[in-house]
Amino acid sequence: MLHPTSTGSPCAARAANDGAGADAAGPAATPGRMVSTSACMQKIRRTLEKVAPTRATVLLLGESGTGKELLARELHALSRRPARTLVAINCAAIPESLLESELFGYERGAFTGALKQMRGRIESAAGGTLFLDEIVDMPLPLQCKLLRFLQERVIERVGGRVPIAVDARIIAATNRNLQTAIAQRTFRDDLFYRLSEVTIAVPPLRERESDALLIASDILRRSRRGGRVVRFAPDAIAAIESHGWPGNVRELENRVKRALIFAEGGLITAGDLGLAADEADWSEIPTLRETRRRAENQAVQRALALTGGNLPQAAKLLDVTRQILYNIVSRMGGSDGSE
Numbered sequence: 001m002l003h004p005t006s007t008g009s010p011c012a013a014r015a016a017n018d019g020a021g022a023d024a025a026g027p028a029a030t031p032g033r034m035v036s037t038s039a040c041m042q043k044i045r046r047t048l049e050k051v052a053p054t055r056a057t058v059l060l061l062g063e064s065g066t067g068k069e070l071l072a073r074e075l076h077a078l079s080r081r082p083a084r085t086l087v088a089i090n091c092a093a094i095p096e097s098l099l100e101s102e103l104f105g106y107e108r109g110a111f112t113g114a115l116k117q118m119r120g121r122i123e124s125a126a127g128g129t130l131f132l133d134e135i136v137d138m139p140l141p142l143q144c145k146l147l148r149f150l151q152e153r154v155i156e157r158v159g160g161r162v163p164i165a166v167d168a169r170i171i172a173a174t175n176r177n178l179q180t181a182i183a184q185r186t187f188r189d190d191l192f193y194r195l196s197e198v199t200i201a202v203p204p205l206r207e208r209e210s211d212a213l214l215i216a217s218d219i220l221r222r223s224r225r226g227g228r229v230v231r232f233a234p235d236a237i238a239a240i241e242s243h244g245w246p247g248n249v250r251e252l253e254n255r256v257k258r259a260l261i262f263a264e265g266g267l268i269t270a271g272d273l274g275l276a277a278d279e280a281d282w283s284e285i286p287t288l289r290e291t292r293r294r295a296e297n298q299a300v301q302r303a304l305a306l307t308g309g310n311l312p313q314a315a316k317l318l319d320v321t322r323q324i325l326y327n328i329v330s331r332m333g334g335s336d337g338s339e
């Protein structure tokens with residue numbers, strides 16, 4: 001789940017606290033969990049929570065590496081569907097000729113080589129969730145068949161005539177522009193409307209206030225082995241905050257993991273991340289109130305990142321009492337600031 005979760009307010013400080021190795025800061029995110037405190041991702045989390053118990057079909061849109069698959073898994077985990085099966089299929093990775101039998105299954109003798117009956121992925125997802133990744137790559141004839149399933153909730157295996165009722169929640173995702181595909185008539189608009197009962201636009205990492213440093217710190221914390229503490233140097237923190245992250249979280253993960261291999265002396269520099277130290281963007285002018293809030297978030301997060309998440313040390317750096325820092329972290333990150 002998004003971590004921390006308890007409020008909708010952005011919380012850079014909590015992020016760094018968890019991420020940079022503060023044992024005192026409470027449980028940290030487990031691998032494969034969404035790490036975020038930005039307001040936009042908290043909003044997405046609230047949408048997930050509302051949609052999860054329903055049967056609504058969810059369409060996840062967003063650039064490559066933004067976490068669509070992770071969100072699909074999160075939605076499934078929150079859904080409490082009885083069978084708890086999540087079946088994922090990447091429509092771009094399976095040859096067109098195989099995709100139909102992969103999705104819908106086949107009857108014995110349906111084609112040469114069909115020696116026995118086979119259930120498809122849709123049937124396997126019965127009682128659970130079917131995640132259709134890269135949906136825009138689904139061939140048109142199959143789009144038609146999928147549409148029928150979404151409308152009537154029944155399938156027919158290849159070579160079969162008997163309609164089989166399947167109760168599966170559908171989540172679809174793509175990093176490509178579906179409107180363009182619809183305009184080019186490579187994607188059916190009626191299928192789009194069926195799939196997008198709820199549409200979630202996953203924002204690029206560059207638009208998520210403080211999340212980059214939060215996730216980077218989390219990766220460091222999780223990679224800590226044998227008590228070896230690795231920290232970000234100030235120029236690395238500045239670079240993480242100002243880089244545009246065209247490859248989003250995937251790029252961030254790759255850069256931090258690579259830096260971990262090459263960093264010397266327990267300190268990761270901007271150079272280790274393959275980033276230039278100063279890439280600041282001055283095009284956006286926030287309000288003074290927002291600027292103050294961001295600056296406070298940033299200062300707290302930096303202090304926590306620099307001290308490896310050590311709250312007392314961070315308080316010293318910031319020249320505030322531990323209690324004041326704890327209150328700020330709590331206010332920004334959640335109701336109690338300790339999880």
Ligand SMILES: Nc1ncnc2c1ncn2[C@@H]1O[C@H](COP(=O)(O)OP(=O)(O)OP(=O)(O)O)[C@@H](O)[C@H]1O
Nearest residue numbers: 033034035063064065066067068069070175249250
């Ligand atoms: N908020 C997050 N916190 C922690 N890890 C994340 C977060 N978002 C994404 N990741 C990680 O980033 C990587 C890319 O995420 P994911 O595969 O879900 O992206 P995607 O949007 O499906 O990308 P693509 O469009 O290329 O398939 C994964 O390793 C995922 O675990």
Ligand SMILES: [Mg+2]
Nearest residue numbers: 068069133173
């Ligand atoms: Mg994906």
